[in-house]
Amino acid sequence: DAGVIQSPRHEVTEMGQEVTLRCKPISGHDYLFWYRQTMMRGLELLIYFNNNVPIDDSGMPEDRFSAKMPNASFSTLKIQPSEPRDSAVYFCASSFVLKRAEDYYGYTFGSGTRLTVV
Amino acid sequence: AQKVTQAQTEISVVEKEDVTLDCVYETRDTTYYLFWYKQPPSGELVFLIRRNSFDEQNEISGRYSWNFQKSTSSFNFTITASQVVDSAVYFCALSEWNYKLSFGAGTTVTVRA
Numbered sequence: 001d002a003g004v005i006q007s008p009r010h011e012v013t014e015m016g017q018e019v020t021l022r023c024k025p026i027s028g029h030d031y032l033f034w035y036r037q038t039m040m041r042g043l044e045l046l047i048y049f050n051n052n053v054p055i056d057d058s059g060m061p062e063d064r065f066s067a068k069m070p071n072a073s074f075s076t077l078k079i080q081p082s083e084p085r086d087s088a089v090y091f092c093a094s095s096f097v098l099k100r101a102e103d104y105y106g107y108t109f110g111s112g113t114r115l116t117v118v
Numbered sequence: 119a120q121k122v123t124q125a126q127t128e129i130s131v132v133e134k135e136d137v138t139l140d141c142v143y144e145t146r147d148t149t150y151y152l153f154w155y156k157q158p159p160s161g162e163l164v165f166l167i168r169r170n171s172f173d174e175q176n177e178i179s180g181r182y183s184w185n186f187q188k189s190t191s192s193f194n195f196t197i198t199a200s201q202v203v204d205s206a207v208y209f210c211a212l213s214e215w216n217y218k219l220s221f222g223a224g225t226t227v228t229v230r231a
Contacts, residue, residue: 031217043221056218091163097217107219109163
């Protein structure tokens with residue numbers, strides 16, 4: 001299994017430009033999460049999906065941020081227009097949930113996209 | 119409200135010393151999961167251990183061990199005989215009924231040779 005795949009690994013863009021981050025979750029995982037990591041705020045959840053449906057987007061900072069999951073194998077996080085304060089590492093993670101509460105389930109994180117907005 | 123608290127910001131030890139990382143969590147759920155993740159300087163998030171709320175048995179896995187105590191809402195993590203490669207930021211995390219993973223602020227561990 002290739003794990004959770006994120007692209008690009010690094011992105012440098014100018015303020016005002018549109019940025020699209022991509023994520024391919026692990027096949028069979030039915031949850032997908034987008035996190036942002038900054039020095040000031042740590043790891044914060046932006047949005048998560050279950051079976052391709054957005055469940056909670058309360059962590060999305062502003063209307064400039066949007067996320068989609070058109071199918072089970074692909075998700076995007078878009079920032080339009082980008083601002084310098086959006087500079088951060090963005091992680092995608094996927095997970096599966098078994099039917100019994102005591103069963104194991106786990107989260108696998110991608111390698112992250114380091115976004116720099118200048 | 120902060121669901122996961124890691125009171126230690128930084129810990130510095132000499133190689134071969136033991137390191138214990140503290141984690142206190144807050145939840146009203148009866149079913150929940152606790153995790154420890156490691157973030158080395160390369161930046162990826164590496165899963166270390168997981169414990170569900172049904173199982174308070176403490177275990178040892180290689181040089182890692184953990185102490186889960188529901189009575190005090192604590193999930194502490196110990197690295198035995200630390201090595202330079204253990205230098206990283208360690209995150210404690212909590213997952214509740216909605217499967218959202220909430221992270222603590224992280225503890226930076228520096229192991230000096």
